[in-house]
Amino acid sequence: MPETKDLAAMVEAVLAVAGEPVTLEALLVVAGEGAERAQLEEAVEAVRRRHEQEGSGVQVESVAGGFRLATRPEHEGALREYLGYRSRARLSQAALETLAIVAYRQPITLPEINFLRAVNSAAVVRTLLERKLVMVAGRKQVVGTPLVYRTSKEFLVHFGLLDLSALPTPEEVEQVAGEGASEP
C-alpha cells in the first residue's frame, strides 16, 4: 500500500496539470492498484492542509464534484495586473435573475422563465448559454416541445459549489434577505 505522503504528492501533481475539477474516482484510477478511497481522500486533505498552513497563494477547492487547484481570491489584483486581463465581466442583473431561476427551478423552459420575470429573456438565456453557465437538457414534452435548460458544470465552478445541493436553500435566501440585504 502506497504511503499517504506519496499519494498526496501524486494528487497535487495531477491537479496541477488538470486545470479543472478532478473527481476522486479519476484519482483512484490514476493512483492504480493498492490505493484505497479513504486513503486518497486523506491524501487530498493533506494537500489542502499543507497549502493552507503554508499560506500558499494556491488552494485546493472542492467544486463541481471534484477537486481543483486554484489561486486564492486575495491575489485578484496581482493576477489582473500581471495577466493584464480585464476583470471578468460581471453578470448583469438580468443574467443573475435568469440564472437564479434556472438554478432553483431546473429543468425549466424559456416561456417559464419569461413568465417569472415578466420580460422576454431569450437574449439573456443566449448569453448564459454562450458563457456556458447553462446548457440545454432536452425538450419538454408539451405543446411546441420547448427546450429545457439546466445549470452546467461551469456554473458550479463559477460559483464555487460542490454540487447543486450546495446552493443556499430558498429558506436560507429568505433569512439573509430578512436581515436587510434586500433593496432599499
Place this chain on the structure above:
Amino acid sequence: MDPGLLAPDQPAGPTVVLPVFEGPLDLLLHLVREEKVSIWDIPIAKICEAYQQTLHEMEELDLEVAGEYLVYAAWLLLIKSRMLLPRHEGEEKDPRQELVERLVEYEKVKRAAAELAGLAELRRGVEPVRFAAPLAPAEVELDLEEVDVIALARALREVLERHLREHPPALQLEPIRFSVQEKIVELFELVSRQRSFPLLSHLLTRPDRLESVTLLVAALELVRLRTADAHQREPFAEIYLTPTGAPLPMDVLSDA
C-alpha cells in the same frame, strides 16, 4: 441589489434620476417599497397611478418602454376596476391575488439573484492552476540509429503521397469553343427569319452539348434584351421564340 442609477447626460433641463428596472414586476416591487405598503394588501389605485407616472417619466427620458410594461399597465387597470365592484365575502377571490403571487415569486428570484451575485463576488480572483502539460500524447520517438536512407526514402514517399491525396490536380477547363455573343447574333437571325422559331428542337438537335448550352444562354439573353419573346404552351412542350421587332443593341453586335 441596488439597481444601477441612470442619470441622463443632458446639460440642460432638470436632473431626473430614475432607477433602471428589469421589467414590470421589478418596477412594481420598487413602487410597493417606495410607497411603504404591504405587498399582501396593495392599495391598487395608488400603485396603479404611481406605475403610470413612472412609465410617463420613462417616456419623457426617451427610454424605450417595452411592451411588457404596457401589458401590466392594462392589467393594473383591470384589477383596479374589479376592486370597485362589490364583492361578497368569501365568494370570489381577491382580484389582486394573481398579481401578488407573481410579485412574491419575483421577489424570491431577485433575492436568489442577489445571493448568486454574492457567491460570485467571493470567487473573484480564483483562477484555475494549470501547468502547461502537453495536450496530446507525445509522439513515439525513433531511435536515431534505426534511421537509414531507406527509412528516409519511405518517409519522403509517404509525405509526397499524402500531399497528392490532399492536393488533387486542379480541374482542367476545356477551351471555349462557342461564344454567347456569336450565338445571340446567329439566333437573332434565325428568329427574325422564321417569325416563330422552335428553340427546343433546335437545341436538342445540336451535335455538341456545349453548343446547346451556349445557345440556351443566348436565347435567354435575347429575351432579356427584349428582342424576342418565348412561349411555351405547357411544361416540356416546344418553346417558340418570336421576334419583337426590336433590333439587337449595338454593343452586342460590336462585341461579337
